[in-house]
Amino acid sequence: MELPLFRHNRPNRVVTFDEYREEGGFEGLKKAFSGMSPNDVQQAVLDSGLRGRGGAGFATGRKWSFVPRDLPGPRWLICNCDEMEPGTYKDRVLLEHNPYSLIEGMTLACYALGVRHAFIFIRKGYEKAAANLARGIEEAKKAGLLGEHILGSEHSIDLDLHLSAGRYICGEETALINALEGKRPNPRTKPPFPAVKGLWQGPTVVNNVETLANVPAIVANGAAWFKGLALNPEGAGSKLFCVSGSVKNRACVELPIGTTLGDIIDGACGGMRDGKKFKACIPGGASTQFLKPEHWNLPMDYDTVAKAGSRLGSGGVIVFDEGHCLVEATLNLINFFARESCGWCTPCREGLPYVKEILTRIENGRGEDDDIAILREHVKYLNYTFCALAPGAMAPLDGLLRDFEDEVREHIVKKKCPLK
Amino acid sequence: MIPETLKTSLEARIASAITAREAAVDVMKELQAHYGWLTDEAVAEAAALLGLSPLQVEELATFYEMIYRRPVGKKVIHVCDSISCWCADCDKIIQHLKDKLGVGLGGTTADGMFTLLPCCCMGMCGDSPAMSVGGVPYGRLTPELVDEILEAERHKV
Ligand code: SF4
Ligand code: FES
Numbered sequence: 001m002e003l004p005l006f007r008h009n010r011p012n013r014v015v016t017f018d019e020y021r022e023e024g025g026f027e028g029l030k031k032a033f034s035g036m037s038p039n040d041v042q043q044a045v046l047d048s049g050l051r052g053r054g055g056a057g058f059a060t061g062r063k064w065s066f067v068p069r070d071l072p073g074p075r076w077l078i079c080n081c082d083e084m085e086p087g088t089y090k091d092r093v094l095l096e097h098n099p100y101s102l103i104e105g106m107t108l109a110c111y112a113l114g115v116r117h118a119f120i121f122i123r124k125g126y127e128k129a130a131a132n133l134a135r136g137i138e139e140a141k142k143a144g145l146l147g148e149h150i151l152g153s154e155h156s157i158d159l160d161l162h163l164s165a166g167r168y169i170c171g172e173e174t175a176l177i178n179a180l181e182g183k184r185p186n187p188r189t190k191p192p193f194p195a196v197k198g199l200w201q202g203p204t205v206v207n208n209v210e211t212l213a214n215v216p217a218i219v220a221n222g223a224a225w226f227k228g229l230a231l232n233p234e235g236a237g238s239k240l241f242c243v244s245g246s247v248k249n250r251a252c253v254e255l256p257i258g259t260t261l262g263d264i265i266d267g268a269c270g271g272m273r274d275g276k277k278f279k280a281c282i283p284g285g286a287s288t289q290f291l292k293p294e295h296w297n298l299p300m301d302y303d304t305v306a307k308a309g310s311r312l313g314s315g316g317v318i319v320f321d322e323g324h325c326l327v328e329a330t331l332n333l334i335n336f337f338a339r340e341s342c343g344w345c346t347p348c349r350e351g352l353p354y355v356k357e358i359l360t361r362i363e364n365g366r367g368e369d370d371d372i373a374i375l376r377e378h379v380k381y382l383n384y385t386f387c388a389l390a391p392g393a394m395a396p397l398d399g400l401l402r403d404f405e406d407e408v409r410e411h412i413v414k415k416k417c418p419l420k
Numbered sequence: 421m422i423p424e425t426l427k428t429s430l431e432a433r434i435a436s437a438i439t440a441r442e443a444a445v446d447v448m449k450e451l452q453a454h455y456g457w458l459t460d461e462a463v464a465e466a467a468a469l470l471g472l473s474p475l476q477v478e479e480l481a482t483f484y485e486m487i488y489r490r491p492v493g494k495k496v497i498h499v500c501d502s503i504s505c506w507c508a509d510c511d512k513i514i515q516h517l518k519d520k521l522g523v524g525l526g527g528t529t530a531d532g533m534f535t536l537l538p539c540c541c542m543g544m545c546g547d548s549p550a551m552s553v554g555g556v557p558y559g560r561l562t563p564e565l566v567d568e569i570l571e572a573e574r575h576k577v
Contacts, residue, residue: 086502086541093546117438124486125542125552165445165484168540182441182470184479200438244504244545252546286503286541316545318503332506336540342483 003229003238004217005210006254009097014132017139020100026145028219029104032111033151036219041112045215047223049236053090054080054171054208055285055314057302066195067113067203075203077110077118078180079212082164082171084123085285086336088316090240091209093252095129099136103159105215107146110157113205117158121176124166133161168340172387173206174198175342186344187387210240231258235301239312245281245319246273258304262296264317276321280403284313286333287392289399290326310399325419327411330400331359337393348390351382355397367412376401422465426454430469440470444480448487457488485539492535493528495554495573501538504545513549514538516563520570533574 008015008023020026032041046061067075079102083091095102102120110118122130137159140146148156162180169175174188177199198204214237218226227236235257241264242252248270255268265271265278272278280290283300289310291298298308305312320329338352355378358371379398382390400408410418422430430447437443447469451462458466458481467474481487488496499514514525517536521529528535534553544550547559551566553573558565 083543084541087504087545088541089543089545092543123543124484125555125557127555162442163445163449165449165486166539167484179445180442181439182444182480184483242546244548245507250546250548282503318507318545320507324507329503329506332501332503336502340540 003254003256005094005101005213005238005240006097008101014096015098015100017100017136017143020098024220025100025216026104026140026143028216029107029145030151032108032219033153033155038112038114041108041219044218044223045112048218048226049223050211050214050218050226051236051302052208053210053214053239053315055085055287055311057312060207060211063195063207064109064113064205066193067205068196069114071196071203073202074117074200075113075115076199076205077106077113077115078173078176078199078204078206079106079118079120079209080171080173080176080206081120081122081126081129081209082168082176083126083209083314084166084168084171084340085287085314085316086333087244087282087318088242088285088314089244090242090252090315092126092129093242094209094213094240095126095132099129099132100140101213101216102209103133103136103140103146105212106159107140107150107157108215108219109205109207109212111155115205116156117160119160119162119180119199121162121164121170121180123164123170130161130163137161167342168336169342169387169389172389175387176206177204186342214238229256230301231256232299232301232304234258234299234303239300239315241268241300241315241317243269243317243319245317246276246278246321246324247271247319248273255300257301258299260297260299261291261317264300265319272319272321276323279320279322279324280326281317281319282310282396282399283315283317284311285316286318286336287311287388287395288313289395290403292403309402311395323419325363325407325417326400326404327359327363327408328417330396331356331363333396334359334393337389341389342387345386345390347382348385348393351378351385352390352393354378355382355393359397362408362411363417365411365414365416367408367415369412371412372401372405372408422451422454426450427469434469441472444470444472444477445484448477448481448484452487456494457490457492488535491528493533495533496535496537497551497553498537498539498542499551500540500542500544500549502541502545504541505548505550508548510549513551513561513563513566516566517551520567534570 050060175185179185194204253268434443550559
């Protein structure tokens with residue numbers, strides 16, 4: 001079966017507007033504007049079972065349904081293209097090959113939500129993606145598929161690019177809203193939730209690139225078709241898995257949801273690098289728990305991965321082999337989160353550097369007996385922070401202590417890294 | 421003082437935004453491109469253009485990775501030290517950069533050409549280890565490739 005997101009991809013270049021249209025692009029948009037009500041579009045997305053592809057995995061149709069219908073004043077849609085989660089590079093690959101699915105998907109989302117003006121929030125470093133989008137937006141406007149009176153209808157929709165200057169916390173939806181408003185991007189208190197009071201105090205939906213890029217095919221082919229793409233009844237649609245680390249071919253691949261971990265590594269990525277043995281992986285970007293060899297045949301869908309004690313997250317699969325020290329890997333992850341903490345609340349600002357210090361000592365052979373207990377306390381208490389960054393940082397540490405405590409202890413007992 | 425043409429284009433950018441503040445990052449970036457880094461003077465100018473206090477601009481400027489509040493070389497090298505690059509031995513690449521440039525992280529080469537900074541994941545994990553030089557991304561780095569890139573970037577205007 002043809003999967004929707006990479007269907008239009010050309011090797012090493014971006015698909016052209018004409019190619020995209022010839023291959024069925026903008027058919028979803030045409031279908032929606034010639035006979036579907038905004039409600040119909042929203043219902044199709046809800047029925048499709050599409051879940052947020054940015055990391056949290058919340059049902060997209062439900063998120064949309066939280067926007068009150070009767071509030072006066074403008075409402076907003078923001079596409080989150082901040083993607084700074086280590087190991088995650090799907091939005092880059094998607095947009096460097098095809099900006100049109102996102103443009104069409106956003107237009108459809110605006111139609112469904114009654115939004116007149118939407119933003120694409122792009123991180124610094126994604127200049128090529130931004131250029132593709134800017135060109136695509138102009139092309140769509142010229143063809144009457146965006147801008148004033150889309151396809152001759154009464155609906156007008158604008159898309160604007162907002163280029164950021166690089167900071168992980170801007171991917172958090174309330175921080176992102178502050179960033180777009182030109183304020184210091186600390187997260188905001190919830191409630192009020194963005195769906196009610198977000199950008200400039202108006203109702204706001206924030207969706208990830210991959211989420212929105214799925215919408216055209218859902219509208220064009222129907223919810224049942226989308227559901228049927230998945231390999232198991234728990235899932236719906238396809239997923240971009242961006243694999244890095246110890247595999248032969250590191251690649252961003254589109255696979256049906258429910259593909260097993262083993263099939264991703266062996267099938268799509270040619271197996272492990274240099275004949276190395278699989279030790280563990282992080283399946284969904286830096287803020288997820290480790291999966292182990294026993295999970296080799298685990299179907300990768302949101303619920304099944306959650307039941308196995310991790311998260312599908314962003315789909316950034318980072319693969320470790322037996323030569324990798326997982327204490328050092330966790331230290332690397334914590335270092336990232338400590339550096340990217342926005343500094344707003346004390347447990348995160350002070351706690352992450354402390355965890356980093358302890359892990360550094362352990363890695364360098366200066367760990368002490370009660371360090372493991374102290375780390376466990378942090379896993380527990382760094383759940384009580386202002387936003388999800390610190391709890392996210394604790395996920396790999398929690399996984400390390402749960403699944404690889406022996407390896408941590410060996411460091412402390414042997415007074416050195418056993419792998420060095 | 422910034423040239424009149426730059427001022428006019430920044431004013432136009434601000435006018436096209438929904439609120440002036442929304443253009444803050446763009447304004448800082450443009451001024452940084454003009455001065456080479458976001459000087460105190462640039463902070464004051466941005467504040468005047470945006471209708472903010474210099475302190476409000478300062479709290480934005482110091483938040484973002486790509487806004488430099490201290491002088492930097494002609495081209496900034498951001499070398500990724502996040503997890504996928506770690507798997508791909510980025511430590512060796514970072515050490516090589518330090519040796520080759522004769523500076524530590526945060527340092528600027530004696531000729532004022534390069535500033536070396538570590539950075540978080542840049543979405544090049546599939547092509548790790550990765551760095552960007554003056555905004556141009558490079559992946560699958562080896563020490564030899566790093567040498568070639570530095571040589572080429574040194575002469576590229
Ligand atoms: S948890 Fe960290 S990133 Fe989130 S608000 Fe607190 S300091 Fe900022
Ligand atoms: S971890 Fe280095 S580019 Fe993603």
